[in-house]
Amino acid sequence: MKFRISILVIALSGWFVLTQQAGAGVTPEEAASLKSTLMPLGGEKAGNEDGTIPAWTGGNTEVPVGFKSGARRPDPFADETPLFSITVNNMEQYADKLSDGVKAMLKKYPDSYRINVYPTHRTAAAPQWVYDNTYKNATRAQLGEGEAGPKVEGAYGGIPFPIPRSGAEVMWNSLLAWRGESWSWDGHNVLITPEGKAVVTAHGPAQLQMPYYFEDGEESFNGEHWMLRRINAGPALRAGEGILSRLNLDPSDDRSWVYLTGQRRVRRLPNACCDTPLPSAAGVLSIDEVSVYTGRMDRYNWNLVGKKEMFVPYNANRILQPTSNADVLGEHHLNPEHVRWELHRVWVVEATLAEGKRHLAPKSVYYIDEDSWVALLGDRWDASGQLWKTMWQMPFTMPEIPAVHTNLYGFYDLVSGAWFSIGIMNETTNQYSTVERYRDSFFSPDALAAEGVQ
Template sequence: MYKNKTVNWLACFSLLSLCLGVAQAAVSPQEAEALKGKLTPMGAERAANADGSIPAWTGGFTQVPAGFQNGHRNVDPFAADKPLFSITASNMQQYADKLADGVKQLFKDNPQTFRIDVYQTRRTAAAPQWVYDNTFKNATEAKLEGDGLIVKGAYGGVPFPIPKTGLEVHWNHLSLWRGESTHSKYKVWTTTADGKQVLATAAVDEAQYPYYYKEGSVATTPDPEYMLAIQATYAPAFRAGEALMLHSGFDYVKGRTLWQYLAGQRRVRRAPSINFDTPNVVASGVNFIDENFGGVGSPERYDWKLLGKKEMYIPYNDNRLLAHSDQDVMGTRHAKPEMMRWELHRVWVVESTLKPGKRHAVPKRMYYYDEDNWGSAIMDGWDAEGTLWRTSMTTPFVAPDIPATVNYCTSFFHDHRTKAWVYNCALGDAGNDQYSTAERRRESFFSPESLTNQSAR
């Protein structure tokens, strides 16, 4: 059961708005005042839940560890915490109402090895004050146009901190706060059902987020891009020298722009077909492009229905993954349970179903978005026969120097049919380059000409 009558009203309003094809208006100034009291500055419920198992939000986690060096994320600030209890295949039903279907399937498929260790809930999500200030402005000014594919009137904060539709929640996820400019070095591992581990990609990623340039505004930057990124592959050997460049903005009527550099061709080319359910070459085709990072790319092929909010066990504050080598993290059919931290959090629940006349290999998905940082925590997907097929789980980590709880990075994907799985954006082997803030580059750095020059070197 979902949480209250307000949630049910929101779901009906969401469905009606989408069916009518109307633009979703911003909330009233009176509603926005909740961001200064009842709600956190980012739009989550500020208060604890009824029994205190989810504490009140008190500002997030902004305490930078002594001796911290930029790029070092291998210090777990909560290493002394012990599990409150564990969920196993034998007691799963006791907690079933707080588990996603994909997580339940992992218990069924791996009854002897899969386990969830539940820890004290720590509401670590935080952002600078200027992000909070922009979020407050967005609440009364941001709106959706173009059947929900265009965001207008938002800048530098959560676009829709008091969401009324499923698409608004999803846009919050796409544009979530994770810093202004970042650098990371990561690996993508695929594992077969029999436990064979294969390095699919090792890459360096340079990214920045014009939407979050501190000095900007809606007036000066009316159509910002929420991500510019270049991924340069250096291993395995047969893929070394490849590169991808992405420009993602707030207008999916125009579409996002992606370029690809193939070392053998020695040129950069537009790659509009790398989208939706295109097999993801970065993960050797085990998952689809739009399953990365909890769901990316245009939402145009689906109808999005806001079902409300509920309490769920989700991966959270998983700095432990960064403090251990990738090999230490990976088990045979899933991550080793002792390496994962799960917590109870409130999540927004959104169902996406394929629009009539549209095509996608996954016609139905359920998303669970963390209320505090807006990132998609778990995404389940069903096939055309209604059988649960695919599950993605993000594993956010604390970065108090930014400050942020970074959601768009480390994650896991499971194919319930083949039992193959992916450890995506693994940072345990990255040394000093796990996830660092970086000096903002000229935006010309993220141009096809620049990509050609970088790749040729």
């Protein structure tokens, strides 16, 4: 695989090799680039040489007139048309900018799958206090060795490693990408069988919170960076079931629970990580495939391959416009008419199974946006070396936060032909709402049980 490595990566390559496992942050002189050649979250400010990737000029912070939190999110680029489309017939022309999974989908579904490429817009943004904390983290954050793999130490309220020098640092940046403080959304989890039949495996509201990004919370922060609570409203078989998670900068302290209506009790998930099936995903999506990758990092060795220009889903507000879920759910993949792809620079990280560990997918490759640190694409190979799953995530521009954020993701199973998505919300009334900070007790087993029995 040939990579077009950016000037920044070339400059840093000499110490990538020397510091893949190093724990210390960068020097103050290196951190100063976050106020000059780099955007405040770490992406390169400059565009590319041929102008197909523009310079970053501050991102999208302009809230549409009349927009109300939770309502259908408008598409700021609705008037744009594709520059071109990539199909199986012309994919070799663009092969160096396509992931293995995308190329496999083009070949597997030549009559329906295509990539509509639109002009690139660098909309990633965050509040100034997040930029300030990211600058501080550059020199103070480090990776420590924990029982569950690399853990983050010394970081708060910003991207921990804006100038990364290891694959594990890039993946932690993705886990701690800026998404806001507290929010809720409502959506459907949908499994599409190999025959093209859509089956709703769960639907209902979710509430999420990132204490790591409490603007006033650094002194009281205890390491729990992510909290989620979701109670299924349906289908009837799953109504009332719930899941609760509290994730920690030291993954050995991660905790998750489920509420099962048949037992009328909350049960701690004994192994809420890695290739354990997600309870609300009909057993087809593993816990570490949430948002392309969410989980402990002790199962893999993480190799930072470099930075590359690639066609990726981006500014995906277009897919929120149809009022019917069926309009976006094709037989074998999302309806290409509603998926926006752009050319962006991404960090490429390869994960290979660590010695003495087991996983259903012993090899994976992840593509992480340089501007927002959102994981955009991922590919997984099975134990026989066959490309198995290709994962995707739809990043939306949300200027009211401001952020590039997402709660729509899924995968295509290249072996079975089935596919799965979480966060289909075209028929819901709460696509994404910023909310007042939840009480800590809201994300407790007792609160989960109380809501589940209602």
